[in-house]
Amino acid sequence: MTMTPSKLAMVPFVSVDNMMKLVHSIGLEQFLRDLATEIEADFLRWELFDKTPRVGSHSAVGVIELMPTSDGELYGFKYVNGHPKNMKEGLQTVTAFGLLADVYSGYPVLLSEMTMLTALRTAATSAVATKHLAAKGADTMAMIGNGAQSEFQCLAQKAVNGITNIRLYDIDMAATKKCAANLAGHGLNVTMCTTPEEAIEGAQVITTATADKDMATILTDNMVGAGVHINAIGGDCPGKTELHRDIVSRSTVFVEYPPQTRIEGEIQQMDPDHPVVELWEVMSGKANGRTSAAEITLFDGVGFAIEDFSALRYVHNKIKDTAFYDDLDFVADPDDPRDLFGMLQRAKD
């Protein structure tokens, strides 16, 4: 006999296909702007969140992580892997899914794909950091690393900050060509560059999103001029960095959550007490952002659970009254809560 599950037993699930449909129904740039707004709103109530560094399980080829947080009403977590070797095998370096639950009952209220959503929220977070840290009037960005994250970064910068000149560089020109082709028709002036030096010419913003798992130095010190804002997105696990430490030394470093960034970010190269500023403090006026035109600001982004929470809450709100989810029979919820066994037994009849 097939049981009819109770209403609370059903949890809305947003598949990859439905996530893409949701994005297009809202519009990609609007979706990125909305995500930026949600992330900013949560950064402004940063102190209210239950925060913990992610819980990682490391192997020789990658890491699988759980990233939980809670604002006291909703609980969210993301499952995410990081396997740099996957790309060569035709797989995603990063895949993810996430869940929201009601803190009061502990019952899940949303399950969602987050491979796509993570790419969107990561780009929105960079745009938020850039908004608060880059020189006023910045209109040109160098995009170093033209892999799966690159187009999202470029479009979020356009949607949130009006950056319309994009200079692409990747060690693999095929990636650059892929990125440029994808960005065509999105209202951006895209230049394909053959060296990182060429890419950063005239750029007030430099974003690095590379995926090699070693202490790489995509940018060296002599390449970075005064006044630039850098988003270093790709160095996001122990042993993986993108910038030479001399650049980090010359920069004012802004981070999401110091206990996590000191392990995973560019600052893992520095002393354990290397000075950092928390991005939420800049946004809430508790700390300075950029203080001079010549200052180099560095957002050492590693991705934090609260950004995923913001994105999941946004999706949870946006799918209401749409067809962009499926109800999953997810929670065993018998009429008499003490009668789980009776529920099982009746399923046999």
Place this chain on the structure above:
Amino acid sequence: MTMTPSKLAMVPFVSVDNMMKLVHSIGLEQFLRDLATEIEADFLRWELFDKTPRVGSHSAVGVIELMPTSDGELYGFKYVNGHPKNMKEGLQTVTAFGLLADVYSGYPVLLSEMTMLTALRTAATSAVATKHLAAKGADTMAMIGNGAQSEFQCLAQKAVNGITNIRLYDIDMAATKKCAANLAGHGLNVTMCTTPEEAIEGAQVITTATADKDMATILTDNMVGAGVHINAIGGDCPGKTELHRDIVSRSTVFVEYPPQTRIEGEIQQMDPDHPVVELWEVMSGKANGRTSAAEITLFDGVGFAIEDFSALRYVHNKIKDTAFYDDLDFVADPDDPRDLFGMLQRAKD
């Protein structure tokens, strides 16, 4: 346009309904025996697992926890809540789901309901502990607490250890009647008792599975006679115990994973260095189990991630070539892994 996801993008999902169908297709007692076998097999390779205490997010009314582990080939985690107040509101105290992933790629390979599966694996774990610790020839169990977990405990003891006499007690006789009614027709001699003293008469095994979130003492010292084996299952979070500390003092205490049990188990009442024996060491011959007929053995069970891992792996194997799962479009997996954005863009066309 609706995309056709790649094979790797699809993750089998076992709903509550399908889990119940799977259980009945195998047979409930056989399923419990199989789970016990899987759990024993993993306890015998205990040292190989990546172990960590669960990661909890506590609120005034409950806790939401993530329980990850890995054997180096498969990674598994469970989401589980514990909300003792839920029962009065018509909800499950514990709901759960779990995931298995391939360590090499980081891609998920199974998503499953675990509210039902947790009840089954918890019962199988108690039966395994009883098998290794109770007096030989034990055939009578007192079941204290006749809530959602009780029938599973009774049937696992029958399936694994041949215990056929069950003596039920709950502070709420309605729960006892529900449990007795559910156990009818399962080949057990069931006695409903009105006091805990009556329930433990002649029982060589006492299992407590109560859900009140305070330092309760369901059993007091004078009630527990020599030679008894106790499974204390319900005391599984900080501030929640079931036994008077004098009983714990008189017992030899067996645990799953000491760093977790010292926080959550009955031994949270004791000194931080109160001696305990790890169950896996008994099973592998590295430590003694019961050493005399008069000894009181206490399995201070709180539930550990490896038991969930065993259960998920079992389900993953058993659903092959069945109809007891649905494929979810779970992972965004474009043909060119660097072209996540192109995948999103093509979904618009």
